[in-house]
Amino acid sequence: xxxxxxxxxxxxxxxxxxxxxxxxxxxxxxxxxxxxxxxxxxxxxxxxxxxxxxxxxxxxxxxxxxxxxxxxxxxxxxxxxxxxxxxxxxxxxxxxxxxxxxxxxxxxxxxxxxxxxxxxxxxxxxxxxxxxxxxxxxxxxxxxxxxxxxxxxxxxxxxxxxxxxxxxxxxxxxxxxxxxxxxxxxxxxxxxxxxxxxxxxxxxxxxxxxxxxxxxxxxxxxxxxxxxxxxxxxxxxxxxxxxxxxxxxxxxxxxxxxxxxxxxxxxxxxxxxxxxxxxxxxxxxxxxxxxxxxxxxxxxxxxxxxxxxxxxxxxxxxxxxxxxxxxxxxxxxxxxxxxxxxxxxxx
Numbered sequence: 001x002x003x004x005x006x007x008x009x010x011x012x013x014x015x016x017x018x019x020x021x022x023x024x025x026x027x028x029x030x031x032x033x034x035x036x037x038x039x040x041x042x043x044x045x046x047x048x049x050x051x052x053x054x055x056x057x058x059x060x061x062x063x064x065x066x067x068x069x070x071x072x073x074x075x076x077x078x079x080x081x082x083x084x085x086x087x088x089x090x091x092x093x094x095x096x097x098x099x100x101x102x103x104x105x106x107x108x109x110x111x112x113x114x115x116x117x118x119x120x121x122x123x124x125x126x127x128x129x130x131x132x133x134x135x136x137x138x139x140x141x142x143x144x145x146x147x148x149x150x151x152x153x154x155x156x157x158x159x160x161x162x163x164x165x166x167x168x169x170x171x172x173x174x175x176x177x178x179x180x181x182x183x184x185x186x187x188x189x190x191x192x193x194x195x196x197x198x199x200x201x202x203x204x205x206x207x208x209x210x211x212x213x214x215x216x217x218x219x220x221x222x223x224x225x226x227x228x229x230x231x232x233x234x235x236x237x238x239x240x241x242x243x244x245x246x247x248x249x250x251x252x253x254x255x256x257x258x259x260x261x262x263x264x265x266x267x268x269x270x271x272x273x274x275x276x277x278x279x280x281x282x283x284x285x286x287x288x289x290x291x292x293x294x295x296x297x298x299x300x301x302x303x304x305x306x307x308x309x310x311x312x313x314x315x316x317x318x319x320x321x322x323x324x325x326x327x328x329x330x331x332x333x334x335x336x337x338x339x340x341x342x343x344x345x346x347x
Contacts, residue, residue, distance in 0.1 A: 003059060006029055006031040006057065007033075007034050008020060008021055009048075009056070009057060011053060012035070012130055013130065013137070015105070015213035015217040016054055017053055019210055021216075022213065023067075023074055024074075025244050027075075027078045028246045028247065029074065034057075035135070035136070036053055036130075037130060037134035038132055038134075039134065047063055049065075050065050054067065054070075056070050067209075068315060083204060083209075085205060087253070088330070089258075089329050089330040090205075090254070093207070093259055094199075094207050095207075095315075096270075096316060096330075096336070097199055097207030097210070101214070103278065104270075104273070104274040106214075107169070107178065108170070108225070109218040109225075110165050111168070111170035111178045112182075112218060112224050113224070114156075114161030115165060115175065118224070119224035119225075120161070122153075124149070124151065124153020125152065129141065129149055132152065166304075170301075170303075174301055180298050182225075191262055192263065193262075196260050197239075200254070201254045202252065203253050204242075204247065208243055212243050212244075215240055219236070220237060257328065257329070259329060267334070271335060272296070275338040277296065278313065281303065281305045281306050282306075282310045290304060317340060320336055
């Protein structure tokens with residue numbers, strides 16, 4: 001392993017960029033930011049071979065994309081500060097929860113960002129600061145710079161935001177449903193974090209970084225979803241701060257491969273919501289259908305089918321089989337059934 005400073009390439013309003021930043025901070029890996037601005041986009045894309053963010057540039061010259069791959073890579077490189085448990089149930093839960101937060105919270109994040117006009121204005125200024133000015137969002141802007149970023153939220157809404165919400169079945173007409181679901185999931189997380197510092201107890205894992213991502217980039221940052229947190233705002237600010245502050249050497253996951261009790265109601269939620277959503281999406285994609293309709297209890301919605309959800313499912317399947325979770329408390333919860341089912345997509 002080459003020693004040196006890693007480079008985090010991305011944008012501050014991106015939940016996956018913030019997810020990677022959370023891991024770099026928690027493992028106390030030396031890193032620097034490279035904001036992917038408009039003027040740098042072409043050169044970065046040509047170097048990396050993709051337009052997706054984040055990208056991690058290593059001291060040995062590698063350019064790595066996709067946080068699902070980067071997470072275990074950094075875990076292995078910096079194994080003095082592990083972020084993936086060794087024991088079966090805990091390791092399996094780590095990857096299941098990472099998958100859940102990666103692919104379920106984008107519905108709430110996109111809706112809360114782009115379906116509220118006042119939020120679009122604030123968000124647009126911040127996007128403009130990163131993209132147009134190549135500056136961090138907390139810097140003070142000159143009058144000329146303020147003029148450059150003015151109205152950029154509408155540009156982002158029209159070129160990306162509105163369409164992204166529709167892909168997730170989370171457009172402006174779904175406000176009541178999205179907010180109701182956000183509140184239900186929030187209460188489960190609140191109940192868990194009242195007794196635990198992190199998802200698996202007193203030590204963070206990959207799934208915690210996947211949860212910090214949408215909170216750091218959306219729910220604690222954007223004015224609209226921040227109001228949705230209500231009296232629980234401080235609890236989640238404290239949670240993100242614990243991850244941001246880095247790992248403590250005296251912390252560990254629970255003994256005897258146990259899982260915190262607060263995870264089991266969350267598993268039930270995942271089965272009834274994310275797994276139902278992902279299963280319908282994967283099935284539609286397998287049949288060559290671009291869209292599917294689903295009702296999770298708050299009324300029907302239409303979303304675009306996503307083949308990548310099957311790739312993510314198979315990734316978790318591989319990890320569950322590698323961890324040998326078949327005779328564990330995790331298996332008894334029913335949370336593994338979705339991942340261990342046969343593929344429904346033609347490869």
